[in-house]
Amino acid sequence: MMLSDVMEDYLKAIYQLQGEHEERIKTSAIADALEVTSPTVTSMLEKLEDRGLVDREKYRGVTLTDEGETVALEVVRHHRLLEAYLTEHLDYDWSEVHAEADRLEHHISEDFEARVADALDEPEVDPHGSPIPSADLEPPDRSAGKSVTEFAEGDVVVVEEVADHDPEVLSYLATHGVEPGVELEILEVAPFGMVTARSSETVDDVSLPEGVAHHVRVTPLPQAES
Amino acid sequence: MMLSDVMEDYLKAIYQLQGEHEERIKTSAIADALEVTSPTVTSMLEKLEDRGLVDREKYRGVTLTDEGETVALEVVRHHRLLEAYLTEHLDYDWSEVHAEADRLEHHISEDFEARVADALDEPEVDPHGSPIPSADLEPPDRSAGKSVTEFAEGDVVVVEEVADHDPEVLSYLATHGVEPGVELEILEVAPFGMVTARSSETVDDVSLPEGVAHHVRVTPLPQAES
DNA sequence: GTTTAGGGTTAGATGGGTCTAAATCGGTGT
DNA sequence: ACACCGATTTAGACCCATCTAACCCTAAAC
Numbered sequence: 351m352m353l354s355d356v357m358e359d360y361l362k363a364i365y366q367l368q369g370e371h372e373e374r375i376k377t378s379a380i381a382d383a384l385e386v387t388s389p390t391v392t393s394m395l396e397k398l399e400d401r402g403l404v405d406r407e408k409y410r411g412v413t414l415t416d417e418g419e420t421v422a423l424e425v426v427r428h429h430r431l432l433e434a435y436l437t438e439h440l441d442y443d444w445s446e447v448h449a450e451a452d453r454l455e456h457h458i459s460e461d462f463e464a465r466v467a468d469a470l471d472e473p474e475v476d477p478h479g480s481p482i483p484s485a486d487l488e489p490p491d492r493s494a495g496k497s498v499t500e501f502a503e504g505d506v507v508v509v510e511e512v513a514d515h516d517p518e519v520l521s522y523l524a525t526h527g528v529e530p531g532v533e534l535e536i537l538e539v540a541p542f543g544m545v546t547a548r549s550s551e552t553v554d555d556v557s558l559p560e561g562v563a564h565h566v567r568v569t570p571l572p573q574a575e576s
Numbered sequence: 577m578m579l580s581d582v583m584e585d586y587l588k589a590i591y592q593l594q595g596e597h598e599e600r601i602k603t604s605a606i607a608d609a610l611e612v613t614s615p616t617v618t619s620m621l622e623k624l625e626d627r628g629l630v631d632r633e634k635y636r637g638v639t640l641t642d643e644g645e646t647v648a649l650e651v652v653r654h655h656r657l658l659e660a661y662l663t664e665h666l667d668y669d670w671s672e673v674h675a676e677a678d679r680l681e682h683h684i685s686e687d688f689e690a691r692v693a694d695a696l697d698e699p700e701v702d703p704h705g706s707p708i709p710s711a712d713l714e715p716p717d718r719s720a721g722k723s724v725t726e727f728a729e730g731d732v733v734v735v736e737e738v739a740d741h742d743p744e745v746l747s748y749l750a751t752h753g754v755e756p757g758v759e760l761e762i763l764e765v766a767p768f769g770m771v772t773a774r775s776s777e778t779v780d781d782v783s784l785p786e787g788v789a790h791h792v793r794v795t796p797l798p799q800a801e802s
Numbered sequence: 803g804t805t806t807a808g809g810g811t812t813a814g815a816t817g818g819g820t821c822t823a824a825a826t827c828g829g830t831g832t
Numbered sequence: 833a834c835a836c837c838g839a840t841t842t843a844g845a846c847c848c849a850t851c852t853a854a855c856c857c858t859a860a861a862c
Contacts (some may be wrong), residue, residue, distance in 0.1 A: 354818070354819085356818080356819065384819090386819085386820070387820080387821065387822080389820085389821075389822080389823095390819070390820055390821070392818095393819080395822085397818090408827090409826095409827055409828070410828095562830080
């Protein structure tokens with residue numbers, strides 16, 4: 351099946367929205383994610399439905415079919431492998447890789463994908479801690495980690511994934527010690543969602559507005575310490 | 577100026593045709609190179625003319641303007657840097673790099689270009705021996721080497737460039753010792769253009785049909801030997 | 803100089819991806 | 833139950849890159 355770059359982008363966006371929220375993805379959510387208008391999304395969804403890549407219920411949103419999910423996983427694999435490769439071998443900072451990977455993800459061959467995976471020794475996560483789908487494109491488990499907003503004062507957690515894409519936000523997080531692998535002690539969770547934490551990496555505390563904190567996924571420290 | 581990938585392809589094709597033959601490039605030559613029909617080429621040439629990238633004389637072909645040439649050089653630089661990178665760092669064979677570079681050349685950022693050039697230490701030629709335009713995009717000298725078909729029995733030459741793109745042809749040439757840097761002793765130039773030569777690299781002789789030989793560019797050995 | 807073959811251009815259609823404006827659906831609140 | 837508001841779809845348009853069919857120009861042959 352011959353898919354355009356744009357179609358792949360829609361499938362990837364739907365996949366990622368299905369990961370964040372659930373089930374049916376609405377037209378407007380896709381429109382926001384891809385920065386197009388909703389009529390544009392509607393007409394694209396019709397095409398994807400014709401090709402059997404999404405299940406659609408008019409006025410109620412879409413879900414990916416198995417076939418659509420496989421395509422999305424392929425694109426996500428390309429994207430995350432590229433991000434990993436760019437940081438490992440071309441000296442990119444994690445804050446910069448997203449945009450470059452977005453440009454390239456649709457234009458690499460299967461051969462290129464395999465060589466990159468090989469050069470990286472089949473990595474399991476990208477520089478943001480996001481899991482890289484395996485070569486067989488089996489749907490991975492996406493339940494790893496919870497948003498840091500779900501924890502409370504005093505909890506100590508390990509950062510698993512920083513799923514933001516904005517270079518400025520990522521640079522800020524890095525300079526304040528919020529990166530995959532670091533320990534975070536939760537100092538405060540404000541009623542409006544802002545999380546303040548202390549990183550094991552830096553001296554100063556960090557405050558993360560809700561929008562940012564939502565993308566920081568963490569797991570509780572195996573054994574707690576006061 | 578925002579150019580589409582396709583426009584870049586046209587400019588690159590015109591640039592390369594201007595290198596091979598001369599001056600005005602005809603519609604049909606571009607159509608052959610890009611595998612589209614001639615009306616398609618005509619309409620694209622009109623667009624490129626509107627943007628000041630080509631000079632066009634109806635029914636008589638086009639030439640690149642300075643601006644058009646700069647765009648073409650940028651694309652060619654991307655292409656050849658990618659070819660070099662793929663062979664150096666991702667273990668590609670020289671016969672395979674062209675297709676991959678063609679896919680990627682329009683989709684890398686200036687930053688990526690710079691990082692690749694840096695990783696390769698600003699290379700001057702790609703794996704086929706073709707010169708890589710410098711970062712300032714000044715038009716390079718394209719007179720290096722002459723086609724091997726212009727030599728005669730007994731001449732000894734050094735291969736500078738193998739400008740073919742067909743993987744099968746390139747594999748064949750490599751296994752018969754025809755690659756940039758090797759010495760070739762011309763054994764015969766048949767009236768229909770076929771060149772037979774002996775490579776300094778291999779024992780067996782190679783025969784190159786005219787179409788292939790035309791792409792093998794060589795320079796005479798500094799000091800001749802019988 | 804006229805003819806003619808071959809290539810170039812014009813005309814008109816198609817499909818992809820996008821938009822704006824207008825119509826319509828569906829859930830919420832009364 | 834019903835009206836309303838916000839979200840969705842329909843309708844109609846546009847631009848890009850491409851095609852086929854038909855027409856026309858150029859240059860070479862006579």
